[in-house]
Amino acid sequence: xxxxxxxxxxxxxxxxxxxxxxxxxxxxxxxxxxxxxxxxxxxxxxxxxxxxxxxxxxxxxxxxxxxxxxxxxxxxxxxxxxxxxxxxxxxxxxxxxxxxxxxxxxxxxxxxxxxxxxxxxxxxxxxxxxxxxxxxxxxxxxxxxxxxxxxxxxxxxxxxxxxxxxxxxxxxxxxxxxxxxxxxxxxxxxxxxxxxxxxxxxxxxxxxxxxxxxxxxxxxxxxxxxxxxxxxxxxxxxxxxxxxxxxxxxxxxxxxxxxxxxxxxxxxxxxxxxxxxxxxxxxxxxxxxxxxxxxxxxxxxxxxxxxxxxxxxxxxxxxxxxxxxxxxxxxxxxxxxxxxxxxxxxxxxxxxxxxxxxxxxxxxxxxxxxxxxxxxxxxxxxxxxxxxxxxxxxxxxxxxxxxxxxxxxxxxxxxxxxxxxxxxxxxxxxxxxxxxxxxxxxxxxxxxxxxxxxxxxxx
Amino acid sequence: xxxxxxxxxxxxxxxxxxxxxxxxxxxxxxxxxxxxxxxxxxxxxxxxxxxxxxxxxxxxxxxxxxxxxxxxxxxxxxxxxxxxxxxxxxxxxxxxxxxxxxxxxxxxxxxxxxxxxxxxxxxxxxxxxxxxxxxxxxxxxxxxxxxxxxxxxxxxxxxxxxxxxxxxxxxxxxxxxxxxxxxxxxxxxxxxxxxxxxxxxxxxxxxxxxxxxxxxxxxxxxxxxxxxxxxxxxxxxxxxxxxxxxxxxxxxxxxxxxxxxxxxxxxxxxxxxxxxxxxxxxxxxxxxxxxxxxxxxxxxxxxxxxxxxxxxxxxxxxxxxxxxxxxxxxxxxxxxxxxxxxxxxxxxxxxxxxxxxxxxxxxxxxxxxxxxxxxxxxxxxxxxxxxxxxxxxxxxxxxxxxxxxxxxxxxxxxxxxxxxxxxxxxxxxxxxxxxxxxxxxxxxxxxxxxxxxxxxxxx
Numbered sequence: 005x006x007x008x009x010x011x012x013x014x015x016x017x018x019x020x021x022x023x024x025x026x027x028x029x030x031x032x033x034x035x036x037x038x039x040x041x042x043x044x045x046x047x048x049x050x051x052x053x054x055x056x057x058x059x060x061x062x063x064x065x066x067x068x069x070x071x072x073x074x075x076x077x078x079x080x081x082x083x084x085x086x087x088x089x090x091x092x093x094x095x096x097x098x099x100x101x102x103x104x105x106x107x108x109x110x111x112x113x114x115x116x117x118x119x120x121x122x123x124x125x126x127x128x129x130x131x132x133x134x135x136x137x138x139x140x141x142x143x144x145x146x147x148x149x150x151x152x153x154x155x156x157x158x159x160x161x162x163x164x165x166x167x168x169x170x171x172x173x174x175x176x177x178x179x180x181x182x183x184x185x186x187x188x189x190x191x192x193x194x195x196x197x198x199x200x201x202x203x204x205x206x207x208x209x210x211x212x213x214x215x216x217x218x219x220x221x222x223x224x225x226x227x228x229x230x231x232x233x234x235x236x237x238x239x240x241x242x243x244x245x246x247x248x249x250x251x252x253x254x255x256x257x258x259x260x261x262x263x264x265x266x267x268x269x270x271x272x273x274x275x276x277x278x279x280x281x282x283x284x285x286x287x288x289x290x291x292x293x294x295x296x297x298x299x300x301x302x303x304x305x306x307x308x309x310x311x312x313x314x315x316x317x318x319x320x321x322x323x324x325x326x327x328x329x330x331x332x333x334x335x336x337x338x339x340x341x342x343x344x345x346x347x348x349x350x351x352x353x354x355x356x357x358x359x360x361x362x363x364x365x366x367x368x369x370x371x372x373x374x375x376x377x378x379x380x381x382x383x384x385x386x387x388x389x390x391x392x393x394x395x396x397x398x399x400x401x402x403x404x405x406x407x408x409x410x411x412x413x414x415x416x417x418x419x420x421x422x423x424x425x426x427x428x429x430x431x432x433x434x435x436x437x438x439x440x441x442x443x444x445x446x447x448x449x450x451x452x453x454x455x456x457x458x459x460x461x462x463x
Numbered sequence: 464x465x466x467x468x469x470x471x472x473x474x475x476x477x478x479x480x481x482x483x484x485x486x487x488x489x490x491x492x493x494x495x496x497x498x499x500x501x502x503x504x505x506x507x508x509x510x511x512x513x514x515x516x517x518x519x520x521x522x523x524x525x526x527x528x529x530x531x532x533x534x535x536x537x538x539x540x541x542x543x544x545x546x547x548x549x550x551x552x553x554x555x556x557x558x559x560x561x562x563x564x565x566x567x568x569x570x571x572x573x574x575x576x577x578x579x580x581x582x583x584x585x586x587x588x589x590x591x592x593x594x595x596x597x598x599x600x601x602x603x604x605x606x607x608x609x610x611x612x613x614x615x616x617x618x619x620x621x622x623x624x625x626x627x628x629x630x631x632x633x634x635x636x637x638x639x640x641x642x643x644x645x646x647x648x649x650x651x652x653x654x655x656x657x658x659x660x661x662x663x664x665x666x667x668x669x670x671x672x673x674x675x676x677x678x679x680x681x682x683x684x685x686x687x688x689x690x691x692x693x694x695x696x697x698x699x700x701x702x703x704x705x706x707x708x709x710x711x712x713x714x715x716x717x718x719x720x721x722x723x724x725x726x727x728x729x730x731x732x733x734x735x736x737x738x739x740x741x742x743x744x745x746x747x748x749x750x751x752x753x754x755x756x757x758x759x760x761x762x763x764x765x766x767x768x769x770x771x772x773x774x775x776x777x778x779x780x781x782x783x784x785x786x787x788x789x790x791x792x793x794x795x796x797x798x799x800x801x802x803x804x805x806x807x808x809x810x811x812x813x814x815x816x817x818x819x820x821x822x823x824x825x826x827x828x829x830x831x832x833x834x835x836x837x838x839x840x841x842x843x844x845x846x847x848x849x850x851x852x853x854x855x856x857x858x859x860x861x862x863x864x865x866x867x868x869x870x871x872x873x874x875x876x877x878x879x880x881x882x883x884x885x886x887x888x889x890x891x892x893x894x895x896x897x898x899x900x901x902x903x904x905x906x907x908x909x910x911x912x913x914x915x916x917x918x919x920x921x922x
Contacts, residue, residue: 057695060572068572113519113527113749116887204663205748205887229890233749236516236891289664290572290692428575428664431688432695 025459027378035382035452038308042445048304049437051079052297052358056290056432063287064326065097065258072283073261076299076323080265083307085321087268090261093325093336097258098122100209100287101251103224105195108132108245111237117195117224118207118288119250120179121329124220126193130249131156131222133192137238141178144185153190156246157182160235162228165201167362169418175199183223184215193222193248197231202423205229209286210426211329222250260284260325262333265303267310269318269455276320276344277454278351278409279306279447282327282334282400289430293421297435297443298354299323305447315455317349324400327355328426334400338407350410350454350461353398354447357425358435359417361446363391368410368461375457376412382449386442391415410461414446484918486837494841494911497767501904507763508896510538511756511817515749515891522746523785524556524717531742532720535758535782539724542766544780546727549720552784552795556717557581559668559746560710562683564654567591567704570696576654576683577666577747578709579638580788583679585652589708590615590681592651596697600637603644612649615705616641619694621687624660626821628877634658642682643674652681652707656690661882664688668745669885670788681709719743719784721792724762726769728777728914735779735803736913737810737868738765738906741786741793741859748889752880756894756902757813758782764906774914776808783859786814793859797866809869809913809920812857813906816884817894818876820905822850827869827920834916835871841908845901850874869920873905 059075062068073090080088098121105115136155138144144152144159159178164171178196186194198208207227214220226234237244263283269275281298285291306319324333334353341348350368364383366376380390395413397405405411417439424430454461518534521527532549539547557580564576595614597603603611603618618637623630637655645653657667666686673679685693696703722742728734740757744750765778783792793812800807809827823842825835839849854872856864864870876898883889913920 053695057692057699058570060566060570060692071571107519111517111519112530203892205665205890206663229888229892232892233516233519233890236512240516429688431664431692433662433688433691 025457027375027453027457031453031456032378032382034312035449038312038448038452039382039385039445042308042448043441045304045308045441045444046437047307048300048440048444051303052292052300052435052440053432054079055296055299056292060290061287062283062285062291064095064260064284064329069260069284073263076263076283079303083303085265085267087266090263091336091340092259092261093333095258095260095326095329095332097255098329099253099255101253103250105224106247107237108247110240110242110244115230115234116205116207116227118209119252120223120225121209121211123212123223123250123252125251126222126248130247131193132245132247135244135246141182144182144189147189149188150190152186155191156248157186157189157191157194158234159196160231162197163199163201163422165419167417167419169422171201172199172422179210179212179225183212183221184218187218187221191221195224195226195248198225198228200228200422200425200427203228204429206427206429208426209288222248224248224250262325262337263323265321267306267315267319269316270314271316273318274347275317275349276347277317277451278320278322278348278401279451280322280324280400281354283323284326284328286328286426288428290432291430292432292435293357293430294425295327295355297358297440301354301440301443301447304444305451308444308448309452317455319451319455327399331399335403337400338403342407345407345409348404348409350412351397351401351404352412352414352450353401354414354443355398355400356416356418357421358440358443359421360439360442361386361388361414362417363389363415365391365393365395365413365415367395367405367463369463372459372461375453375459379450379453383446386446388446408463410463412450414450484916486834486912486916490912490915491837491841493771494908497771497907497911498841498844498904501767501907502900504763504767504900504903505896506766507759507899507903510762511751511759511894511899512891513538514755514758515751519749520746521742521744521750523554523719523743523788528719528743532722535722535742538762542762544724544726546725549722550795550799551718551720552792554717554719554785554788554791556714557788558712558714560712562709564683565706566696567706569699569701569703574689574693575664575666575686577668578711579682579684580668580670582671582682582709582711584710585681585707589706590652591704591706594703594705600641600644603641603648606648608647609649611645614650615707616645616648616650616653617693618655619690621656622658622660622881624878626876626878628881630660631658631881638669638671638684642671642680643677646677646680650680654683654685654707657684657687659687659881659884659886662687663888665886665888667885668747681707683707683709721784721796722782724780726765726774726778728775729773730775732777733806734776734808735806736776736910737779737781737807737860738910739781739783739859740813742782743785743787745787745885747887749891750889751891751894752816752889753884754786754814756817756899760813760899760902760906763903764910767903767907768911776914778910778914786858790858794862796859797862801866804866804868807863807868809871810856810860810863811854811871811873811909812860813873813902814857814859815875815877816880817899817902818880819898819901820845820847820873821876822848822874824850824852824854824872824874826854826864826922828922831918831920834912834918838909838912842905845905847905867922869922871909873909
């Protein structure tokens with residue numbers, strides 16, 4: 005969206021086009037109060053502590069996933085949400101059973117890996133083959149078909165660290181597409197350097213996908229220190245033989261649930277401000293950052309608003325099912341609610357960890373930009389600035405945004421997010437309480453303005 | 464030792480008692496030059512990179528331990544040491560096979576553990592029992608005999624972070640003595656919070672010991688985030704049931720080797736300056752910090768000295784066997800060399816990681832304190848100060864020092880050492896090259912002065 009000069013006063017609302025709905029001074033005042041309350045509140049922390057402790061890791065389709073759904077229902081009810089219900093989501097079930105890797109020659113030693121989500125197993129007892137090294141996914145793409153025949157492909161490039169998390173886009177394809185591409189080149193397996201910015205022996209899992217017409221080959225990620233080690237061994241210019249032993253299971257389809265809680269609006273209850281995060285996590289950590297934080301932030305923002313004064317529109321918090329394994333909850337939500345699209349006034353998902361909100365993006369009609377400006381003015385004390393990105397609704401609200409739902413994006417600091425993303429180290433101690441509270445403050449401002457303002461954000 | 468006012472000039476040597484041997488100005492000058500060369504040299508880094516890459520983890524008694532012995536011999540020869548040999552050391556062999564832990568109730572989830580070194584196995588398929596929680600080892604000691612009957616004891620106190628590493632002494636007993644004490648109280652197993660200062664899911668192993676007359680019970684350490692998680696679960700005040708599945712093996716005695724390399728002295732070759740580190744490591748990491756760094760630092764210091772001018776006394780570098788599992792190499796060295804004790808002019812082991820040397824301790828006769836002063840004056844640009852501790856020779860030279868060998872201690876910064884000590888994260892990327900070089904510079908000064916000075920350090 006275009007850059008607009010931002011005035012850091014409430015007067016901006018008054019300067020908006022005559023046709024635009026004004027934001028009531030009381031709403032502005034209440035939003036400012038909510039910001040201060042949120043900064044002092046430990047509600048999000050308590051919600052996050054409860055989820056990560058009482059449920060822990062919650063891979064979609066696991067017993068813990070069922071426990072998470074129960075937890076979500078109970079938490080909404082405990083916090084006094086007006087309506088609480090679940091909506092079924094059909095999901096595939098994948099399970100990690102065991103995984104190991106070892107250099108067989110020239111320097112025998114074990115390496116620390118994790119199977120990528122969706123990976124098939126090696127044959128019983130594992131496979132042993134020579135490594136074929138590619139610096140990048142693009143190099144693998146450029147290799148002739150069949151050139152990796154019988155080899156284990158290894159892609160070694162390390163993700164760049166940046167507050168925007170932009171390195172994920174550059175290094176991610178090795179994980180998303182590498183296995184299919186390696187199979188196309190004849191490889192019998194693939195290992196990649198973890199898509200992550202840390203220097204710990206905590207390998208990063210995450211979904212991969214296979215392609216039709218090529219073999220499904222076992223796929224795993226080395227932790228960054230293990231990738232460093234393999235790089236050093238490869239520098240010795242001798243053939244390197246790796247053993248890979250991975251066992252996973254694909255089980256029958258299962259049903260998980262989007263868990264939904266609402267604070268019913270006082271004046272336009274049929275109109276919905278839709279927020280949320282995803283309830284599932286990877287199996288290695290307790291999903292504190294991905295995405296327990298998103299659940300906690302949005303639940304807490306809605307609850308703080310409701311405690312102050314019933315919002316004029318309905319606030320709907322969705323705990324999405326099965327995001328990690330393929331956005332099943334988000335896709336199902338868009339299908340189930342397509343007839344209510346017009347009632348979804350605006351939406352946003354929190355799925356960027358627990359780091360501070362740095363910027364607010366939007367994807368709204370011009371007539372509503374002064375409402376975005378008002379949010380930004382209120383968020384200024386939180387050092388949130390305008391983003392020039394177009395908000396896409398994140399993974400789970402993506403389908404709704406594609407269908408036409410207006411959206412904002414509360415973009416978070418990703419400087420350290422990809423240190424622990426999808427690793428065993430995604431645990432509660434990585435969350436900074438003050439940063440979590442800053443998120444709640446920003447979300448409360450967005451939701452309060454959107455809920456109580458009379459205008460619409462239609463694009 | 465007493466504090467002595469330190470003059471930062473070379474004149475201090477001249478002020479020493481008339482009976483003391485002077486340190487030749489040329490020796491002082493050469494030591495100063497060595498300091499500057501060491502700071503610019505990457506030799507220690509190259510040695511460390513070679514050991515950790517080409518051997519990797521090297522638990523005493525493993526195949527990799529044998530590879531490490533070969534590596535040590537080859538490295539000494541490659542670097543031109545005058546004499547290179549091995550001395551056999553009889554060792555027990557312990558092996559980690561698998562380990563897992565899970566909360567069974569009230570919140571089912573797996574926890575990340577590591578078996579302590581020497582731990583026995585659980586019965587096949589694991590054991591399940593209620594946890595009995597103690598805040599500290601001292602609390603466990605205070606509990607009545609039999610009070611933990613049938614329970615899994617859990618000790619939760621976290622190690623203090625301090626540059627001196629003093630928290631290890633306070634938290635260590637939970638690991639060293641906890642299993643025997645828990646057995647005394649009737650427990651069927653023990654888990655402790657890792658003795659470590661990090662916040663990563665890398666549990667800290669390390670040797671434990673059992674006591675005669677009490678059962679050997681399985682013993683493991685939780686990573687710090689897992690201990691945090693268990694603490695939070697325990698705060699819910701419900702009985703907590705844990706499943707523990709550990710398989711280890713004790714094999715027949717084996718032979719490992721102290722690997723020894725010497726630079727022969729030009730004037731008093733029978734007189735030895737004895738330095739070194741331990742060659743074995745724990746099995747979880749590549750032992751970059753513990754104790755690849757000690758090997759690399761002492762090898763590099765000896766080599767740099769030899770390159771400048773043959774030392775007057777012999778410099779002996781010992782790569783000790785099997786320190787981690789019970790100082791077998793160090794004890795055997797003292798036995799094998801007891802008749803040469805008087806020829807061991809002074810000794811020191813580097814086994815404190817790769818952090819900067821902060822202070823120099825000593826354990827020498829008063830007649831030689833001016834030589835220590837000279838070392839300190841030369842180390843002043845490295846910001847090394849006098850320590851008031853009595854040097855004990857570290858683990859491996861401990862028996863020699865007890866027998867009477869004079870010693871110094873180059874005390875390192877331990878602020879972050881216990882983040883990775885005995886964890887899978889003890890890998891090369893945790894070593895800062897400039898800090899490694901600072902160590903070499905300090906060691907080169909100590910060894911050069913000790914080797915070329917005519918006096919003795921006898922206590």
